Amino acid sequence: MTNTHHPHPVKAEARQLSFYYGETRALKLINMPLYENQVTALIGPSGCGKSTFLRCFNRMHDLYPGNRYEGEISFNPDSTNLLDPEVDPIEVRMRIGMVFQKPNPFPKTIFENVAYGLRVRGERNRRTLDDKVEQALKDAALWGEVKDRLKDMAFNLSGGQQQRLCIARALATDPELLLFDEPTSALDPIATASIEELMHDLKKRVTILIVTHNMQQAARISDHTAYMYLGELIEFGKTDEIFIKPRDKRTEDYITGRLS
Amino acid sequence: MEKQDKTAAIRAIIQRGKRWDFLFASIGLLCLAFGLLTVLILVGRMGVEGIERLSLDFFINFPSRRAANAGILSAWVGSLLVMLVTALAAVPLGVGAGVYLEEYAKRNWMTDIIEINITNLAAVPSIVYGLLALGIFVYQFGLGGSILSAGLTLALLILPIVIVATREAIRAIPGAMREGSMALGATKWQTVRYHILPYSMPGILTGVIIGLARAIGETAPIITIGALTFIAFLPPVPFVEGAGLFDWVMSPFTVMPIQMFNWTSRPEEAFQANAGAAGFVLVVMTLGMNALAIWLRYRLRKNIKW
Numbered sequence: 001m002t003n004t005h006h007p008h009p010v011k012a013e014a015r016q017l018s019f020y021y022g023e024t025r026a027l028k029l030i031n032m033p034l035y036e037n038q039v040t041a042l043i044g045p046s047g048c049g050k051s052t053f054l055r056c057f058n059r060m061h062d063l064y065p066g067n068r069y070e071g072e073i074s075f076n077p078d079s080t081n082l083l084d085p086e087v088d089p090i091e092v093r094m095r096i097g098m099v100f101q102k103p104n105p106f107p108k109t110i111f112e113n114v115a116y117g118l119r120v121r122g123e124r125n126r127r128t129l130d131d132k133v134e135q136a137l138k139d140a141a142l143w144g145e146v147k148d149r150l151k152d153m154a155f156n157l158s159g160g161q162q163q164r165l166c167i168a169r170a171l172a173t174d175p176e177l178l179l180f181d182e183p184t185s186a187l188d189p190i191a192t193a194s195i196e197e198l199m200h201d202l203k204k205r206v207t208i209l210i211v212t213h214n215m216q217q218a219a220r221i222s223d224h225t226a227y228m229y230l231g232e233l234i235e236f237g238k239t240d241e242i243f244i245k246p247r248d249k250r251t252e253d254y255i256t257g258r259l260s
Numbered sequence: 261m262e263k264q265d266k267t268a269a270i271r272a273i274i275q276r277g278k279r280w281d282f283l284f285a286s287i288g289l290l291c292l293a294f295g296l297l298t299v300l301i302l303v304g305r306m307g308v309e310g311i312e313r314l315s316l317d318f319f320i321n322f323p324s325r326r327a328a329n330a331g332i333l334s335a336w337v338g339s340l341l342v343m344l345v346t347a348l349a350a351v352p353l354g355v356g357a358g359v360y361l362e363e364y365a366k367r368n369w370m371t372d373i374i375e376i377n378i379t380n381l382a383a384v385p386s387i388v389y390g391l392l393a394l395g396i397f398v399y400q401f402g403l404g405g406s407i408l409s410a411g412l413t414l415a416l417l418i419l420p421i422v423i424v425a426t427r428e429a430i431r432a433i434p435g436a437m438r439e440g441s442m443a444l445g446a447t448k449w450q451t452v453r454y455h456i457l458p459y460s461m462p463g464i465l466t467g468v469i470i471g472l473a474r475a476i477g478e479t480a481p482i483i484t485i486g487a488l489t490f491i492a493f494l495p496p497v498p499f500v501e502g503a504g505l506f507d508w509v510m511s512p513f514t515v516m517p518i519q520m521f522n523w524t525s526r527p528e529e530a531f532q533a534n535a536g537a538a539g540f541v542l543v544v545m546t547l548g549m550n551a552l553a554i555w556l557r558y559r560l561r562k563n564i565k566w
Contacts, residue, residue: 063442065367094445104436106455107564116454117444155565166440173444 008035009076011177011207012057016071017083019052019061026052029071030233032226034177036076039199039208041222041239043215045254049231050211054179057082057209058096059089075177094121097170097206098179102186103162105154105169110146113154113165117173132172139205140168141198160191167198171206178202180210184217196221215255219243227251303543310537318537322492323519327530332538334491335519338407339476339545341495341508342515345411346418346475351468354419355457358426358464363452382420389417390484398485405486407495408509413481418471425467429460434566462560469553473546479517488514489522516542 012034019027027049034040042050052061059082061067072081075095082092097117105113114133115123123129133150137143142164146157154165163183170178180199184192199208199221212218218225219239226236227248235242235251246252321331365371393413403409433456441451495511496503514522516538523535 058443060439060443063439090445090447093443098443100436100440100443102436104434104440104566106437106440107459107566116441116446119454120441120444120446120450153563153565169440169444 008038010034011036012073012075012082014053014056014071014073017053017056017073018070019049019056020068020070021052022066026231027056028231032233032236034207034209035224036207037203037205038223039203039210039221040224040226041218042209042211042226042228043213043218043254044228044234046213048228050228051181052231053228054181054209054211057177057179058093058098059083060098062089094173095175096177096179097173097175099163099166099170099181099183101182103159103166105157105162105165107153107155109151110154110157110165111150114168114172117169121173133168136168136172137165139171139202140164141194141201142168158191160187160194163187163191163195164198167195167202171202175206177207177209180208182211182213185213192217215243227254229254303540306536306539306543308536310533310535310540313533313537314540318534323490323522324492327526327528327534330523330531330534332516332519332541334494335514335516335538336541336545337494338487338491338513339515341407342410342414342482342513343472343476345408345509346414347468347472349412349415350418350422350471353415354422354468355426355464357419358423358430359452359456361423362427362430363448363456378420378423382424385480386417386478387480387484389413390481392416393481393485404510405488405512406510407513409485410482410487410513410515411509413485414475414478417478417481418468418475421471421474422464422467425470426460426464429463429467430456432463433459437566459564462557462564465560466553466557469549469556473549473553476515476546476549477517477542479515479521482515482518483521487518488512489518490514516545 010033014030014032017027017030018025030053042053044050055061056069057073061069069083072083074080075082075092080087082096106116108116111133114136115129118129118132123132134143134147137146142161145161146152146165154162157165163186167178167183184195187195196217199210202208203223210218210222222239224237225239225242227234227242227246227250229250235246235248237247242251243255246255318331319336320333321329322333323335324330361371361374365374390413393409393416397403397409397412398405403412437455437459438451441455446454491512491514495508495513498505498508520535520538520542523531523538526532
């Protein structure tokens with residue numbers, strides 16, 4: 001779509017991507033790039049398919065029967081097609097992390113939550129685990145608040161802290177792409193602000209794709225924005241351009257609040 | 261004036277509604293009291309009847325021709341060992357089947373049929389399991405009327421309970437936990453091992469103990485496979501007098517309800533007291549197991565919240 005020269009290489013690119021829940025076609029022929037070390041926001045009214053699109057990237061749909069992908073998502077540097085049935089979804093999820101709408105820490109200790117991804121990858125060395133957990137918690141701006149209570153249960157943290165813990169959990173395994181599915185919709189404004197700030201810092205090391213129903217949030221944190229409607233990608237471009245002079249009438253209606 | 265009428269009318273309606281409230285509360289209380297009283301009287305009568313016999317001797321004596329010397333040593337040891345075998349057999353089988361059905365099996369007509377059958381298995385009369393076990397364990401496998409036969413029979417009996425409890429406990433785990441684990445690149449088995457099993461453990465344990473509490477009172481299938489009604493020795497203790505570690509599983513045995521049944525069928529009055537005392541002990545054992553289930557569930561659930 002935007003083929004102009006871009007300082008950031010393409011990290012991933014959806015090509016002719018369609019997705020079916022059984023017979024229902026939820027995504028229609030989506031073509032869209034994700035640029036490396038950039039935040040890309042997916043906006044659109046409820047049911048437009050933005051979460052469905054996001055969950056294609058880590059093959060989350062494979063967990064449930066009757067789902068089907070068409071087209072491809074090419075993932076760089078090795079241009080693996082993430083949707084190829086030959087590609088193991090577990091391998092995909094080891095490279096692409098995800099943060100969910102509602103904070104979902106495991107009912108385990110703070111330490112064990114962050115260490116889980118490492119344990120899944122077979123890490124047993126205590127020192128390595130300690131170091132990586134500390135680093136991930138620092139990267140998620142949570143270390144200061146929890147460093148003396150790593151053995152506490154995670155559900156004792158506040159909602160915002162829980163969400164940052166989930167971010168730390170995803171960061172601990174050094175993902176190349178991080179998916180955020182409306183990560184602040186269950187949080188208060190202060191916690192939301194801290195997550196947004198965190199995302200801004202994180203994009204230096206990881207590419208970010210975020211679904212948000214909050215347009216101000218998209219405008220604040222993203223470099224690129226995609227507007228989706230009824231399973232189609234209506235418009236994709238630099239966030240400033242989308243919000244200041246959208247090319248498509250439907251995008252304009254949505255961001256000016258005439259369509260919700 | 262009109263307003264006052266309206267208020268009065270509303271109050272009348274509320275009054276009428278409250279009469280029904282009161283009526284239903286009273287009926288409900290009566291129903292509850294009926295159930296509770298029946299149980300209390302039953303247990304109380306057994307206790308009163310058997311109280312004179314409840315002493316340490318009663319627990320450490322073998323059964324005897326003389327009522328005053330008879331005890332339940334072989335019976336409670338037998339019950340305990342049979343329960344041990346039952347638990348060791350039913351827990352891995354039941355939990356394995358439950359986890360497979362919930363986490364691995366594809367949803368189709370086959371799993372639907374299996375599901376209905378498991379539910380139905382729980383309703384099969386226990387004597388039928390006894391007959392099955394007589395054919396398979398006792399004769400086919402040549403296990404005889406042993407502790408092993410009895411344990412396996414009762415394991416079959418409580419298997420559906422364990423499977424259903426496992427499945428329900430697993431279903432209570434939010435999908436967000438599964439997704440959270442899988443999103444980090446975990447395999448299905450890692451998800452089961454680190455999340456599904458630990459989080460469903462309180463529910464599974466409760467199911468297992470409730471199953472065992474049912475099994476400990478079972479008489480019919482145990483008699484069918486040929487448990488003894490009078491036995492004056494204990495199974496061989498491992499490594500004592502040359503016995504192997506597992507020799508006890510092949511030993512003849514009796515269990516509490518059979519001992520009770522044996523005593524109630526004696527004509528002498530004195531044995532009725534023994535039966536009452538044994539029944540009281542059995543009820544206390546069952547209640548104790550249920551209490552353990554409640555306590556364990558409470559303890560384990562404290563650390564699981566979502």
